[in-house]
Each structure stands twice: as C-alpha cells, then as structure tokens.
Amino acid sequence: MNPLRQLISQTAIYGLSSILGRFLNYLLVPLYTYTFNASEYGVVSEFYAYAGFFAVVLVFGQETGFFRFRQKPEYTDEAVYGNGLSFLLLVNLLFVGTVFYWQQPLADALRYPNHPEYLLWFACILALDAVTALPFARLRAENKAWRFAGIRMAEIFITIGLNLFFLVLCPKGLALWPDSALAEIYNPNVGVGYIFLSNLLASICKLVLLLPEFRAVPVQLKLSILGPMARYSLPMVVIGFAGMVNEMLDRAILKIMLPYDLATNLKMLGIYGACYKLSILMSLFVQAFRYAGEPFFFSYAGRADAKHAYALVMQYFVIAGMFIFLLVTLYIDLFKYFIGAEFRAGLAVVPILLLANLCLGIYVNLSVWYKLSDRTGLGAWVSVAGAVLTLALNVWWIPLWGYVGSAWATLACYAFMVCVSWLLGRRYYPVDYPLGKIGCYIALGLTLYFTNNLLLTGFHWNSWLSGTLGLLLYVAVVGLFEIRPLLKRR
Template sequence: MHNKVKTLGKETIIYSITNIIVRGCSYLVLLIQTHRLTPSAYSIVTECYGTYLALGHVFYDLAMDMTYFRFVHQLGKQYTFNIIVTLLLLTSLVFSTLLISYTPEIAKISNQLAHIRYFYYMTGILILDTLLMIPYAKLRVEKKTFYFLSVKFLQAFANIIFSAILLYLPSCLRLIECIVANCLNVKVALNGLDAVFMANLLSNLTALAFLLPNFKGFYLIWHSHTLQLIRGYATTAFLTTLFFRINETLPLWLFLKWTPNNFYSTHTKEEIFGNFGASCKLTVCITLGIQAFKHAAEPFFFANSDRKEALRLYSQTMHLFILVSCFCLLIFSLNLNWIAKILIPKADYRHTVDTVPYLTFTHIVLGVYYNLSASFKLGNQPQYNVWISAFGSLVIGSMGLVWIPSLGHWGCVYAAMSGAVVMTLIGYYMGQRCYPIPYRKKGFLLILLTSLVVGHIPLWPSKLAFLGVGWAYILLHVAILAIFYGLAIGWKKSTNLKEE
C-alpha cells in the first residue's frame, strides 16, 4: 500500500515540477501583459478569461475528459477516443455556430459591444482547447508523461514567444491589419488586447500540431448504446463541473456588477479588478501542485477501488495532501511579499496582493473537497457532487451579494472561502454516509489551524525585525519546517503501528 501512495506521490511530483516550468512560462506571459497593458485594460483580460472563457470551457468540454477516464478501460482506448472526439466535434460545431450567430446580442448583454471581436477570438480558443483535451487525456492514461508534459511546455513557451512578438512589435499587428483588409475587405484597428487573444490562438495551434499523431486511427463513429451508457456519468460530471466553474467565476462577475463605481478612493473599479485578476494568478504558485495531484489522482482512485486496503489508501492520500498543502501554503505566505515583487514587478498591479493567502487557502479547501468527492464516485452516487456544488454556488452568490457592495474585492474572497468551506463540510458528512473512509481527524484540525494563521504570516518577519530581516526569515522557516517534520514523523509512526 505504501508503494501505491509513493507511486501517486512520484506522479504528482513529476506533474508538479513540469507544471512549475509551464506555469513559469505563463508568468512570463503575465509579466509581458502587465508591462504592456494598463490595469484597466488588463481588467478586460480578467473578465474574458475569468468568466466567459471559464464558463465556455464547461459547455464545450462537457466533462468528456473525466468521462474518458471513467470508460477507457471498460470500452477500449481507441473506441472510447473515437466516440468521444466525434461527440465533441459535433457539439463544438453547434456551440460555435450559435456563439458566432448571437455574438452581437451576447456582447450587448455583457456591456462589451466595444470589444465584440474578442468574442470571436474566444470562440476560436474554445474550439482549439476542446480539440486538445482528449489527446492530452489519452497521453495521461497511457502514462506517456514525458510526451504530455513536453507538449504542455511547448504550448506555454509558444504563448510567450507570440505574446512578446505581438505586444512588443506593433508592426506585426499592423501587418495583420493589412492582411485582414486585403483578404476579407474588413478594416480593423488592432491593439494589445487583440495580441493577448491571438497569442493564445497561435500557441493552441502549435500544441495541436504536435498532438496530431494521437489522432491516428480516429474515425467518426456514432453508437447510440455507448452514448446512452456514458450519458448518465457525463451529465453528472458536466453539472458538477459547471457549478464548480460558477463558484470560481461568480465572485468576479458579482464584483463587476455590485461594486459601486466610486467604492475606491484612489483607484477605479476596473483598475482594482485588473489587480485582483493578477493576484488570483499568483495563487498558481500553490494551485499548480493541486492540479498536478488531480492529474495523478483521477486515474488513481478508480484503479485502486477494488483493492482490499483501498479505504486506508484513500485516507493516507487525504492526510498527505493536507500535510503537504498546508506546509507549502505557510511557506508561500511567509515569502509572499518578495515573491509578488518578482512575479509582478509593476507596483500598479500589487494593490490586492494581501488577498493571495486567503485565495490560495480556498483552493486547498476545494482540493480537500475533491478528495472527499471520491466517496461519491466510488459509491456510485455522483449526483451528490452536483447538489453540493450547486449549494456552494448558492452560498457564494448569497455571501457575495452581502459582502461585495460593502467590502469590494475582499467580499469576493470571503464569499469564495465561505462556499469552499460549506461544500467541504457537507462533502465530508455525505461522503461518510455514502462510502465511509476512515479519514484522520488531525488532518482536518491542521486545516483549521492553518486558516487561523495564514493571513498573519506575511507580517511575522516585521514583528521579529529586532533579530534582523535575514535571521527572522531563517527562524520562521526553520520553525515551520520543524513543526511539519514532526507531524509527518508522527503520522508515519502511527500508520506503521496500525499496519502491524
């Protein structure tokens, strides 16, 4: 059993290391964008990517990646690949036709008529991301980790190159204007925001070119019986993903709608929104590890469900996740001030950095819920995920309406935290009734203690200033390391005693 946990840990580390590299590339893109765009302009990027594209991905993806993981071993790799890609091609065609047809109305409803062409960019991005999704999932199932991570890195690196070219060489945008005018007889004045979307499109095309060999053997297939088989699971997974994405995007949308225009005395609402978008991206320093864990854990849960020691295995996985996540969060929060200055050198974008520890903690709580939700999948009760995530959306929406008008962006933070905590508490209660797993209560206590101190940790070095800045940081790092080392040793000893 320890070998299974170690295998999961190794796969998570592999994904984490490469995700660090890939996310490092994305931060270079962030640096380029924030250097060339004003906070007000960047607020449009945050709105488009944080709300419209985020929700659009749910409808285009239809949770088919999770469905692929669920049925690939049951139906066969090539057959599952073919029928799911066929379905996605059909639905993408339908959704894209509707989006293009109704783009003027959508832009009017979202008060983005001045930026209507960005919706056409987003449609292209959604189509390409959908085409990339199942080949990436196929590589993960086949354990082609190096291939998977190489293409991911290439995609991220291409985004850097194209972003730098288009944002720092305006002549390239002028050239594109001339091509569009001559070929389509349409005059358009492109700007830095166009460059952001174009770079994304071009990087996706680059990745698709390198994933084309994974389409070998693909042909269009339609089998009603198979679609009927996967429909129940896919529908539940889709609704769960939809509500999760609503939980992520709802605070941002409510901020735009409910924050008074004159709420901030020294900045506009749009400038703070751009700042908040940059702060949300800072959380990736931790959430990339959570994402890597999910990449490794999704196939892991199903692969080990029939083992005798499965319950203890899932319990150990949860405890290890909490231990590592809380340790990383505290270390990250302790060093947040200088990390923010490196990753966001432009001071105009650092006005909301103090929210980052709380935003990161929210992601960790959702990671705990993700572990708990394994009970619903293994107990064949996935509908609980839908109900709980829907209730989480209700909590976030209600708390957002209460807090955002009076607290601004902090209202978004508190609303998101409230929804995550409520979902986790309900998930634990319902999961124990559905598929009882003997989780260690001390792990949940560690989460609670971390929540109480995480916001104050960035201030601790200043309180120990009498030791000198360097010694204060060394002392705090050693203290955190010693505490978690003791917790890890204690956990290992108690586990060995139980197995004996």
C-alpha cells in the first residue's frame, strides 16, 4: 500500500475508534453536567487535569523510545519491548504503593479529606494506563490498527455502561427499592467518585484484553538497553510534561488563581472544564493523527521523498483541522446542548480552544525535526519554554479575565511553540512546508467564522442557514483547489 494512503487509512481507523468511542463517552458530559452542579463537576475537571501530568511521567517516554529503538539494527524488537515493559511495571507498582501509603495526607492537601479513596482509585487508573501504553504502541508499530481500535472501543463502552449503572440506574433503583441489594453496592456519598470508579474498572478490563501482549515477555532490566533508551526517551518525558502544562495547567490552577471563594472557584472550573469538552472533535482529530503519524514519520524517514510527504501531510492536516473548527463554531447553537444550561456561560472560550488544539496538531507535525534528528533534548527545551509561557500567562490573565484568560494563554503558548519549532526545524531538518497555502486556509476559516458572527449579530440571520453556507463555501474552495487537481492528475 502507498505509505501516504496507509497513513490516511490508519488515521481513519484510529480516528474512528477515538472519535466514535470518545463521542459516545462525550455523551456522558450531558449526564455529568445535568447530574452534578458546576462545583461538583469542578472536582472531576481538577482530577483529570492532575491525571494528565502523571500520565506523562509514568510512561517515561517509552512509547517514542520503542518506535525509535526497534528500528535500530543492534537491538531486537523483543528486547526493546521486554525491557521497556518490565521497567514500566516496576515504576508503576512503586507509584501505587506510595499513593496507598500517603493517601490521607495527600487528600488533606488537596482539600478532599473525606474522600481519600479518590486518590487511590486515580493512582490505579494512571498505573494501568501507563503499563498498557507500551502494548498499545506495539500494536501501532505492527500496524494492528483494528485490534488497537477494538480494545479502545471496548474500554469506552465499559466506561459508559458503568457510568450509566452508577449514576442513573443505582439512584433510581435505590429510590424505588431502598432495601434491595443496590444499597450494598451504591453509596450516594461517593458522588462524583463513581466517575472515577467507572474509569478504574474499565481500565482493568482493558488490561485483561491486552494480556496476550504481556505473555511470553520475560522480565528483564538490562542497562545496556534501558540506558540508551532512557537517554533518548527522558527528554520526551520533559516534552510530554511540558505539553501537559500547556494543556492541563489551567484546569489545575484555576481553583487557586481565581479571586473568589472555593465554591465559586470550583464552579468556574466546572464551567470551563465542560466548555473545554466542546473542543473535543479537534482534540480527537489531533490524537488520531498522532497515533498514526508517529510510526509513519519514523518508517518513512529513509525514503527520498520523505520531506515532500511530510509537507503534504501538514497541508492536508490544516485543511481538515479548519473544517472541524468551522463545523463546531458555525453550529455552536447545536453543540451547546451537550452541556447543561449552567455551563453555557463559558461558550466564548470554545473557538479559542479549537484554534489552540489546531496549533497543537501543527506542532505535532513539526516535531518530526527533533525526533528524526535525535535532538529530543532540544525539543524538550521548546516544550519547557512553552510551559513557562503558559504558567506566566495564566498567572497574569486568570485574575484579570478568569477562565477566558486561560483559554487565550493556551492559544498563545501553542502558537509560540509552532513558531519556534518551525524555525529550529529549518536548521536541523528543513522541510518545505507550503506556508502560503496553509496560511490561506487558516485565513479563510477565520474569515468565514467572523462573517458568520457578523451575519448573526448585525443582520440577524438564521444560525443554521448562515453556518451551512459558510461550511459549504469552505468545502467548495477545498474541492476546487485541492480535490479537483488530484482528480485531474489521476
């Protein structure tokens, strides 16, 4: 199969599993925002923000290290995989044991003294996700996209089923039959903890489904393999951690930085976290592309036309990303019903966050320069600089503009990282990206977005008519300048 077609097809498979599965999971957002108030949902947003940081650290960059070192002739695939997996098992067992021992002091520090179990459940979730990251990476490397997608989908369906069981069936059943067995299973005081418990049980099921990837893998910790892998992968931890700072720091510190009382701050955090979910389509697109793109970049690097292929991938990525931006923003009157009425006060951040995630995807494309030139340390400095900028802008803008300041800080950070990464890429791994075309499509999307706002507010057009015309115009331009020439050449 043509490598570009393979990239597109595998992105579609990963995207189908991610988009369909996460979209089904996304349908839980209305359940959460209609079941819990903004303050309670703020707890969920805060914990998942912390989870992002630990998820990076606990994987130790082993995914990218595995992709790189399995290509080296001096190492075997089994040795690289076995050592990486053994290392992850050891580290994550130590992590869960530490949290188990200190769970009450940690709960007190986070101001959840009545729910130390939240921390233990989350530690187990993080450890299970970290340990299964390498088996998933191996499936990607072996082009087993359908097995990867099937296990991901199973995890999503189990999560959804358990959420519906704990948050819908159990409360209603207990109200009808207070003396039934449900009283032994369901405790209303756990509250949002049932969201975490559902995630934990689904992660256990995921581990069971991946057990074939663990069989016949001997426990081995050879410094001759782990040493070089660590030197390559540890900068990826810095990159990933800095990336989590850029992506999650706002939700982690809003509770502290907002100038209100704790209840109001949690309410604002809940509103922002729910509106962040409305940018999920762009996040899923970036995630699906990353799943398929990383092994593609490494496997295609040796070809003479590799740089030309990377340039085309970037161009088509931006075209698709701007389509998603317009789809959500032009039909925001539909998407807003996925969150409760109390949460819709924050809809102004949705376009900003969509653009921020688009910039993140562009940065993922650009990151090929440090991965293929083995300059992961320099790539780490780019991410660290972005993280410092994110922290500074959040500290500056949150007291001034609240969570809107956080959204702008996220966009500013990713735009900065795109610029710096492009400049460094020109020196260490130059790729002639079609900047003119990319800029035109971004400008076209933004023009259609602002024109739609003008038609709605200034001329009182019907939102469905205006949005549909804008989206069709964008598709027509793409068809005229991209699809039509391809068809003529064929």
